[in-house]
Amino acid sequence: MILKKFRRGLLGQFVKFGVLPSVLVVVAIVAITTSLSIGSKRMDARELATAEAEYICSRGETFDQKAIGTVTAMALAIENGLYSKKADTLKYAKAVTEANPMFGVFIVYEAIGAAAKSSLGPTAASEITIDQATDANGRFVPSFTRDSTPSHSLVLRPINNVGEYEYYKTAKQNFANGNASKMIVTEPHMHEGELVTEFALPISIDGKFAGVVGVTRPLVFANEAIKQLAIESGLNMYLLTDKDNFVTAYAGDITATEQMRATFESISGKPLDKTPWATSLRTLLAQSGKNVLGTAVNPLNNAETIHAMTRVALNDWKVVVEIPRARLVHEIWSDLWLDLLVGVVGIIIMATLILLTATKVVGEVSGVTVAISSTAIEMAGSSRQQESVSQSFGASSVEIAAAVRQITVTGSELLRKMETISKAASESSQNASEGRVGVQAMGATMEGLASATSNVAERLSMIFEKASSINSIVDAITKVSDQTNLLSVNAAIEAEKAGDSGRGFLVVAREIRRLADQTAAATLDIEKNVQQMQAVVSGGVMEMDRFSEQVRRGVTNVGEVGQRLTKVIDQVGSVESSFSEVTEGMQSQVQGADQIRQAMDALTQNASRAQEATSEFSQAAAALRESIMSLRKVIGGDITA
Structure with a gap:
């Protein structure tokens, strides 16, 4: 439990x-x-x-490099003079062996006439002779090795059955194939009880295979x-x-x-x-x-x-x-145990600190809950007082808002009427302005008409003058026609006198006389028409003079009407501006009343919200008390399942 x-x-x-x-x-x-x-x-x-x-x-x-260098140097020494000097060769091989404790030295000469010897065993190197380095077949095959004693003394012995050795056969084969300089390295094999490998080179004398030189590497x-x-x-x-x-x-x-x-x-x-x-x-x-x-x-x-x-x-x-796995595991664990130790210690320290902090926090929270509980009770009492004040304020604000709303409605109605009157005055001013423009246009038209009548009269006078000049031209044409007729008569008489030879000319003379008669008749018609036109033009000129006088009097009358209409339009415009100022004032008053109404509505809403907030505050205070009680139970662990 x-x-x-x-x-x-x-x-x-x-x-x-x-x-x-x-x-x-x-x-x-x-x-x-x-x-x-x-x-x-x-x-x-x-x-x-x-x-x-x-x-x-x-x-x-x-x-390997040392072995190869040693074999190469020995091969050069033998090929350059030691081959024919067996005693010197033995001394040289001994010196090389002594200088390289890890190597044995061997030399194989092809048969050069040495006497056959019986099988010989190893001989101490301090007592070397050529016979000791010659096998049973008379071949010079010295081999310097070291014995198994602690001092590892040098031992000289001949190489028996050298032809069976791998290095000898390989060297001979390489020489035959033209690879005399190729170093021979044998596979490890057992020789006289120990594992060895040989490094060897063929010996070339005068271009012929003369033997093998090499070292044995135990x-x-x-x-x-x-x-x-x-x-x-x-x-x-x-x-x-x-x-x-x-x-x-x-x-x-x-x-x-x-x-x-x-x-x-x-x-x-x-x-x-x-x-x-x-x-x-x-x-x-x-x-x-x-x-x-x-x-x-x-x-x-x-x-x-x-x-x-x-x-x-x-x-x-x-x-x-x-x-080895054991080494790797050992090295891993050598570092891992320290990490584990640090982790465990860290967990213990962290848990201890958290528990100490939690214990302290729980104690402080327990003390705070008591103070918060008393504060919640005080908050509940204060919220009830605020709620009653909010209700009273809300009722007053509702009455004020209703009065302001009535004022706003009345002002809006008056504003609509003033806007109607202002609109009518504006239309009257606009119509008067349009009438003034019409009068001005009519005056301009009358002036244009007067100017046009004057021009028409002047042009009719010019037409009358031209008609008079046409009469003189007609008189000249009539005279020419009479003379032409007289000439045609004379021509006809002369043609009659000429007889047959003037018959053609007679026809022409007759035709000319006929044309002269037609011209005289046409001239007479023109003269009559011109006289009629002069009479008409003369009457038109007099009528145009009378019309021009009437137009001039109309222009004067139109000018006087325009001046009077301008005064009326100016008065209507001043009345319109006065109506506009009154309308703007009414709009400002209506807007001010509407703003007051909105402010009162907002104030009413705020009062309602304040009342709601006060109620919620009371509920929150009650919930806070319940939460504090629950928190006390949580701190103490008194929670029912």
Whole structure:
């Protein structure tokens, strides 16, 4: 019951919505940090594996370069004078062996007439003779090696059955194929109880194959170096040839069992396919490139681990470095436990702070609720007083608003009447203005008419004068016609006198007389018409004079009417402006009354809203009291299910 009450209380809610989310956030941060740390450790492991593989390769390349340099120098020395000097050759080979403790030296001469010797065993190098370096067939085949004693003393022995050795057969074949300068590197093999590889070159004398010179590299030194590196770094290491034969392998994993280490060491000298790693390393070894990163399964513990492979540049041997799972897990946990510890401590500190804060807040809230409760009671009493005041004020504002609304209606009606009168005055003024324009236009028309009548009279006078000049022209034409008629008569008389020869001229004379008679008749008609026209024009001129006088009197009358009408229009315009001023004043009064009405309406609404707000305030105060009671129950956890 107590736990249930706590869980429902305010403090329990703080724990639920404050402590638990904070714990989840911290857990999420730790998880993300762990994921990033694991990724970073895996990347560091890849870089470490690559660096170790490259280091082993660099050491191997250094030994290979030294071996190749030694063989090359020996081949040049033999080809340039030592070939025919066996004793000097032995001394030179001994000196080279002493200078290179990790190498054995061998020389093979083709038969040059040496006596056959019985089978000889090894001889201490301090007692060297040519016979000790000659095999049973008389071939000069010295080999300097070191014994297994702690002092590793030099031993000289002949190479028996040299023709069966891989380096000899390969050197002879290369020479025959024109590759005399190609360095020969044999696959690791067991020789006299130890794993070795040889570096060799053919000897050329006068363009003919004369033997082989080389060094033997015991791989025990490589095994020891890789073993030492594996132990120091805690990594598993493998060395394979270019044909995927194991040279050496060692398990540096600190969690490896003795059986696992024995299995690693037992694969030295074996092909990949003959070992448990035949399947797991095949994909990694098949990839091209100098540096290769990948994952493979360790067949001894079935753990998928990170592998890095690097190739030796001179002979394409492969160095493989494996990061044991135990090492990677150890490094990850070495950082992870600190993150977990910090996360747990952070959760404890955060939870403690939140609980302390929540306890303090709950206490303060409990005290505040008491003060708020008393304040709510005071608010309720005050709200009731405000509600009664608001009701009284609302009633008064409603009465005032009704009176203002009546004033607004009366003013609006008076404004409409004044607008009607103002509109009529405006129309009268407009009509008077239009009448003045009409009178002015009529005056202009009358003046134009007077001017036109004067012009018509003048033109009629000119027509009368022209008609008079036409009479003189008609008289001249009549005289010409009479003379033409007289001439035609004379011509006819003369033609009669001429007889037949003047008959044609007689016809012309008659025709001329006929035309002269027609001209005289036409001239007479013209004269009559002109006289009639003169009479008409003369009457028109007199009528136009009388009309012009009447027009001039009409223009004068129109001017006087226009002046009187202008005075009337000016008076109407002044009346219109007075009506406009009165109308504008009425509009201002109506607008003022309407604004007062709107203000009273707004005041009435505000009074109603204030009353509603006061009522709501009373309800809020009651709700506040209920909320405070509920809050007290929440703080105490007294909540019914």
